Amino acid sequence: xxxxxxxxxxxxxxxxxxxxxxxxxxxxxxxxxxxxxxxxxxxxxxxxxxxxxxxxxxxxxxx
Numbered sequence: 895x896x897x898x899x900x901x902x903x904x905x906x907x908x909x910x911x912x913x914x915x916x917x918x919x920x921x922x923x924x925x926x927x928x929x930x931x932x933x934x935x936x937x938x939x940x941x942x943x944x945x946x947x948x949x950x951x952x953x954x955x956x957x
């Protein structure tokens with residue numbers, strides 16, 4: 895699924911970048927150019943980041 899139409903960025907690219915350690919909006923902007931044109935995809939990108947950080951929080955408490 896396309897998340898950033900302006901820069902031709904798909905959901906799987908964003909999730910792969912987050913999984914590789916790029917877990918900030920600024921990092922994703924620098925790496926994938928998401929949310930650098932019209933900005934309509936920024937809320938969805940932030941949702942992916944929030945989901946990732948929530949999983950990390952759960953793992954941190956499980957240890």
